[in-house]
Amino acid sequence: xxxxxxxxxxxxxxxxxxxGKLEVIPTKPYSTKRDLSLAYSPGVADxxxxxxxxxxxxxxxxxxxxxxxxxxxGTAVLGLGDIGALAGKPVMEGKGLLFKIFADIDVFDIEIDxxxxxxxxxxxxxxxxxxxxxxxxxxxxxxCFEIERKIQEAVDIxxxxxxxxxxxxxxxxxxxxxxxINKKKIEDIRVVVNGAGASAISCTRLxxxxxxxxxxxxxxxxxxxxxxxxxxxxxxxxxxxxxHDLYTLEDAIDGADMFLGLSKGGVxxxxxxxxxxxxPIVFALANPTPEITYEEAVxxxxxxxxxxxxxxxxxxxxxxxxxxxxxxxxxxxxxxxxNDEMKLAASYALAELATEPVPEQVNVAxxxxxxxxxxxxxxxxxxxxxxxxxxxxxxxxxxxKSGIARKPITDWDxxxxxxxxxxxxxxxxxxxxxxxxxxxPKSVVFADAENYKMLxxxxxxxxxxxxxxxxxxxxxxxxxxxxxxxxxxKGVEIIDPSxxxxxxxxxxxxxxxxxxxxxxxxxxxxxxxxxxxRNYFAPMLVENGFADAMVSGLxxxxxxxxxxxxxxxxxxxxxxxVSGMYIxxxxxxxVFFADCTVNKNPxxxxxxxxxxxxxxxxxxxxxxxxxxxxTYSNFGxxxxxxxxxxxxxxxxxxxxxxxxxxxxxxxxxxxxxxxxMEENFPxxxxxxxxxxxxxxxxxTAGNIAxxxxxEMSDFEVIGPIINGMNKSVHIxxxxxxxxxxxxxxxxxxxxxQCVLRxxxxxxxxxxxxxx
Numbered sequence: 001x002x003x004x005x006x007x008x009x010x011x012x013x014x015x016x017x018x019x020g021k022l023e024v025i026p027t028k029p030y031s032t033k034r035d036l037s038l039a040y041s042p043g044v045a046d047x048x049x050x051x052x053x054x055x056x057x058x059x060x061x062x063x064x065x066x067x068x069x070x071x072x073x074g075t076a077v078l079g080l081g082d083i084g085a086l087a088g089k090p091v092m093e094g095k096g097l098l099f100k101i102f103a104d105i106d107v108f109d110i111e112i113d114x115x116x117x118x119x120x121x122x123x124x125x126x127x128x129x130x131x132x133x134x135x136x137x138x139x140x141x142x143x144c145f146e147i148e149r150k151i152q153e154a155v156d157i158x159x160x161x162x163x164x165x166x167x168x169x170x171x172x173x174x175x176x177x178x179x180x181i182n183k184k185k186i187e188d189i190r191v192v193v194n195g196a197g198a199s200a201i202s203c204t205r206l207x208x209x210x211x212x213x214x215x216x217x218x219x220x221x222x223x224x225x226x227x228x229x230x231x232x233x234x235x236x237x238x239x240x241x242x243x244h245d246l247y248t249l250e251d252a253i254d255g256a257d258m259f260l261g262l263s264k265g266g267v268x269x270x271x272x273x274x275x276x277x278x279x280p281i282v283f284a285l286a287n288p289t290p291e292i293t294y295e296e297a298v299x300x301x302x303x304x305x306x307x308x309x310x311x312x313x314x315x316x317x318x319x320x321x322x323x324x325x326x327x328x329x330x331x332x333x334x335x336x337x338x339n340d341e342m343k344l345a346a347s348y349a350l351a352e353l354a355t356e357p358v359p360e361q362v363n364v365a366x367x368x369x370x371x372x373x374x375x376x377x378x379x380x381x382x383x384x385x386x387x388x389x390x391x392x393x394x395x396x397x398x399x400x401k402s403g404i405a406r407k408p409i410t411d412w413d414x415x416x417x418x419x420x421x422x423x424x425x426x427x428x429x430x431x432x433x434x435x436x437x438x439x440x441p442k443s444v445v446f447a448d449a450e451n452y453k454m455l456x457x458x459x460x461x462x463x464x465x466x467x468x469x470x471x472x473x474x475x476x477x478x479x480x481x482x483x484x485x486x487x488x489x490k491g492v493e494i495i496d497p498s499x500x501x502x503x504x505x506x507x508x509x510x511x512x513x514x515x516x517x518x519x520x521x522x523x524x525x526x527x528x529x530x531x532x533x534r535n536y537f538a539p540m541l542v543e544n545g546f547a548d549a550m551v552s553g554l555x556x557x558x559x560x561x562x563x564x565x566x567x568x569x570x571x572x573x574x575x576x577x578v579s580g581m582y583i584x585x586x587x588x589x590x591v592f593f594a595d596c597t598v599n600k601n602p603x604x605x606x607x608x609x610x611x612x613x614x615x616x617x618x619x620x621x622x623x624x625x626x627x628x629x630x631t632y633s634n635f636g637x638x639x640x641x642x643x644x645x646x647x648x649x650x651x652x653x654x655x656x657x658x659x660x661x662x663x664x665x666x667x668x669x670x671x672x673x674x675x676x677m678e679e680n681f682p683x684x685x686x687x688x689x690x691x692x693x694x695x696x697x698x699x700t701a702g703n704i705a706x707x708x709x710x711e712m713s714d715f716e717v718i719g720p721i722i723n724g725m726n727k728s729v730h731i732x733x734x735x736x737x738x739x740x741x742x743x744x745x746x747x748x749x750x751x752x753q754c755v756l757r758x759x760x761x762x763x764x765x766x767x768x769x770x771x
Contacts, residue, residue: 020093021094022096026039064131064132067106067131068105068107068108068135069133069134069135071111071112071124071137072136073113073138074113074138075139075140076141076163078091079288082140085111088138096108098320099135099323102382103325105324105327105331117143121151121154124136125155128151128154133157134151134157134158138163141236142234142235145198147161148160160338162323163199164201166323167203167285167317168203168206169347171203171283171307172203172210172344174307174315176210177351177378178258180355181305181374186210187211187212188257189258190217190218190277192256192260193217194220194262194263194291195220195261195262195263200219200262203262209344214240218246219237221237224247226240227243249268255276258282259283261282261283261284261290261292263286264291266289268282268291273301274300274301276301280303280305281304281305282304282307283306283308283317284308288310290308293308316379318379320382321380321382322350325346325392326395329392329399330342330396332407333399333407333409334405335406336406339402339404341401342395342402345394346391346395349390350390350391351378352390353387354380356373359385362381370486372486388420393416397409429621434464436746436749436750440749441467442548442752443467443549444470444547444548444550444749445538445552446469446471446550447472447535448552448554448556449473449478449494450473450478452481453736453737454741455482455489457741460738461745466746466749467745467749469492469745470495471495472534472537473494474496495537497531498532506537507528509544510531513531513536533564534552535564536564536568538550538552539564539729542569543727548727548752549729549730549752551730551741552565553733554735557734562598562731565722565725569726572724572725572726575613576606577599577606578723579595580596580597580719581614581720581721582594582597582718582719585716585718590692593705593706593719594613594695595696596696597699598699598722604645608653613724615627615660615662624692625692626662626690626691628691629662629665629666629695630664630666630694631666631667631697632667633665633666634680635665642698646695646697647664650663650665654685661686666681666684671694672691674688674690706719716743717740719733721744721751727752727755728755730744730747732744
């Protein structure tokens with residue numbers, strides 16, 4: 001419900017700054033006279049002539065292929081009714097915003113002040129060549145059926161009246177999953193549709209396509225059941241008449257398996273819900289007040305599967321789950337229209353997605369502990385980042401298979417990757433981490449497994465086959481948490497370091513630690529005592545080949561986590577120290593910060609090794625390292641121990657590793673500003689691009705820098721990544737989010753892959769080639 005404050009905020013939201021919600025941004029350079037001559041006269045003539053010769057070239061030389069018109073005459077705007085074309089403009093702009101943010105589709109909103117259907121049709125058809133597709137919006141029934149049909153017959157681009165088909169597609173996916181839960185067959189269920197407007201008609205038609213039998217569907221309008229003997233029905237309603245001896249909702253609902261409400265609030269009384277069949281499906285979609293509220297429904301029937309149009313109840317039927325991705329798929333294959341096959345493909349894809357484990361960012365967005373498939377989760381949430389990569393390909397494939405695609409897709413992996421890039425759903429580096437981890441997953445010890453976030457991350461990486469988790473902790477605690485949060489970690493190994501069945505490995509590991517540390521104050525008894533602690537047992541699993549990698553530190557401070565790992569696993573043979581690195585994911589790409597976690601006051605020689613370790617790590621991400629040693633001085637502008645040490649380190653690096661792109665000492669803004677660098681320091685090896693790695697002169701500076709960025713910006717921060725260890729060990733920040741844990745697991749897997757290559761002599765060179 002909208003309170004006064006919300007309504008005030010809504011007006012402020014639309015009015016503040018640049019009024020409205022959309023703007024047009026140039027996609028080509030426009031700074032010079034030549035740019036403007038190319039953009040307009042005379043340069044624009046050449047693409048015009050190309051399009052005259054071949055109209056399909058409009059997709060090559062203009063934005064037509066990614067441009068959708070959202071068109072309305074304002075005769076049925078939301079729940080406001082016939083408020084006119086101009087008054088409906090905020091809705092059309094809002095629809096354009098959703099197209100852009102969810103599917104990167106450009107939109108022109110067009111409000112046509114015409115109520116005459118044929119004049120409206122003629123106008124839309126006349127402007128259709130501008131667009132790759134048209135979304136009709138908020139046009140009243142029954143005219144909307146004729147309008148959509150005649151426009152589609154006249155043009156060869158996809159047309160969809162979302163008020164009809166969007167609701168049909170989303171409710172169909174919900175129906176499919178509800179039937180999975182109550183174990184009923186669609187051909188057997190009795191359906192009551194309360195409402196006979198555009199959405200109700202379209203929903204009913206699609207349910208029949210799914211397999212529902214027309215004779216099992218009863219539809220009602222404001223005057224009651226659509227009976228064959230009624231004389232007041234238009235041609236559309238006549239398609240859904242019945243001969244059954246039913247007149248009212250009370251008559252129709254008796255024994256019904258499903259109620260679809262597209263009518264008005266409060267009409268499905270509790271006593272009517274009680275008359276429905278066992279395990280009833282109730283989609284009460286009147287807004288803002290449903291035909292029956294969620295609270296009333298679940299109080300009346302424990303077995304009810306309930307959906308509404310509201311975001312504050314489970315299972316929101318929200319059209320944004322459909323239209324952006326349906327148009328995305330249709331545009332990308334240049335479909336001539338949107339057919340039933342494409343709508344059904346979208347419904348099935350959406351239904352399937354709801355049955356899979358939910359990404360943690362969805363849980364966070366909705367302040368939920370853990371969504372999982374069931375009565376309260378039969379439909380995905382709009383902020384699920386997987387929607388575009390599931391629905392758009394499904395729609396595109398259906399268009400191709402049904403023969404209406406003019407630009408078939410052949411490389412579906414590349415297409416899905418292009419969809420992710422359009423949205424920037426994840427940073428390219430994170431996508432790389434994911435793909436590389438999936439290509440060669442490794443076993444990873446989750447040392448802090450008595451924690452919901454660790455278990456949720458384990459569920460995700462296990463389901464997505466990014467890694468094979470090994471959970472460390474008390475088995476009864478872990479299993480209890482799994483039940484409480486309804487997590488799916490079947491088959492995942494759980495190890496309790498203190499259990500009796502681990503006595504043998506504790507003794508084995510104690511001998512290993514004693515042999516490593518006997519001249520450093522460790523007795524066998526002490527070593528054995530330490531093996532009950534996860535921070536020792538976890539690295540021992542990795543050191544002795546029971547696992548490939550480990551992540552730890554979620555519930556412990558950094559020194560207490562890294563110290564045991566160094567004692568147990570140690571440094572690489574070629575390394576004299578271990579260093580720490582963070583990845584800062586920016587829109588322009590990743591920037592690597594080192595050393596922010598390990599070395600407090602590195603010497604000149606240690607700065608050299610930290611730089612080399614960082615450069616080597618960057619190369620493992622298939623990136624070319626461009627390293628800046630940062631201080632408060634620019635190439636001798638200030639003297640002091642810190643800049644002098646960085647300057648000396650750079651001299652060594654230039655002398656011994658001439659192929660490495662590294663320079664300093666310099667200030668951070670110079671390192672990240674190519675123009676400033678080229679203008680003032682044209683001699684630098686970093687001229688020609690910004691640095692992608694910053695090596696800090698001491699721990700205080702690096703630690704403060706990354707923490708400030710993490711807290712004061714929207715950048716995603718991955719780390720700390722430990723460089724120089726002999727095997728894959730990575731430490732989480734205390735309080736890391738589930739996504740941060742997942743990112744670190746992927747880093748750990750890739751690091752383990754590198755360890756394996758090094759052991760197989762496929763990756764011998766730890767450093768860059770020394771001169």
